[in-house]
Amino acid sequence: MKFFIDTANLEDIKEAQALGVLDGVTTNPSLMAKEGITGKENILKHYLAICNIVDGDVSAEVISTDFDGMIREGEELAALHEQIVVKLPMIADGIKACKYFSDKGIRTNVTLVFSPGQALLAAKAGATYVSPFLGRLDDISTDGMHLISEIREIYDNYAFNTQILSASIRHTMHVVNCAKVGSDVMTGPLSSIKGLLKHPLTDIGLNQFIEDSKKMQL
Ligand code: E4P
Secondary structure, eight states: OEEEEEOOOHHHHHHHHHHTOOOEEEOOHHHHHHTTOOSHHHHHHHHHHHHHHOSSEEEEEOOOOSHHHHHHHHHHHHHHOTTEEEEEESSHHHHHHHHHHHHTTOOEEEEEEOSHHHHHHHHHTTOSEEEEBHHHHHHTTOOHHHHHHHHHHHHHHHTOOOEEEEBSOOSHHHHHHHHHHTOSEEEEOHHHHHGGGOOHHHHHHHHHHHHHHGGGOO
16 A cells, blocks of 8 residues: 655655655645645645655645636646646546546546545546545544445456545554555555554563663673
8 A cells, every 4th residue: 555645744744755655745725725835836836845855646736626727727737747646626527627637648636535426437537546535534423434445346346547545544543444445545644654653562672672682792
């Protein structure tokens, strides 16, 4: 399973990249606004800065909600850097734009997916990635993980190439469960990646080894 980090914070991206396990980055307008990135020039510069830190795919989301606007924005984003993946909302014009880009060989990520039917449409339109929002479903007492399993089953039935990018990850158990049900990618905050390191028995065991190594008189 690929690990993407879901942030526009350059320090967090650098820290995840330094761990050596990062495969890409996802951003969205809320994450960009959180970093105080304003104005078209700064936004494009920020995407370039992210591409220069990581080796993998960087999802950059269009702001437009109409077909022509999405095509204009998406083409500009895709031309910015070869690592950019155009992120499109799961609406009719977003699906049309996804088909347009996939026919042109431009990679896409269909976002804001909350049902198996939406994921089926995204795959039919040739999306590179589909982003089901696991955490936001859990937030409203709906089983987000079940959605990931349903999409896995549908995509396997027809050998769709679209990769399941489990998004809106909140914690390490989401990451582990995504791996168990065969999600292709997970995207979450730095804490969801670093949290995988933690186990008290590892800390206790290491302390014991350090103490005992002192008896070895190196
Ligand atoms: C998906 O790509 C989104 O950026 C993201 O995962 C949304 O997560 P949230 O529900 O934590 O905002």
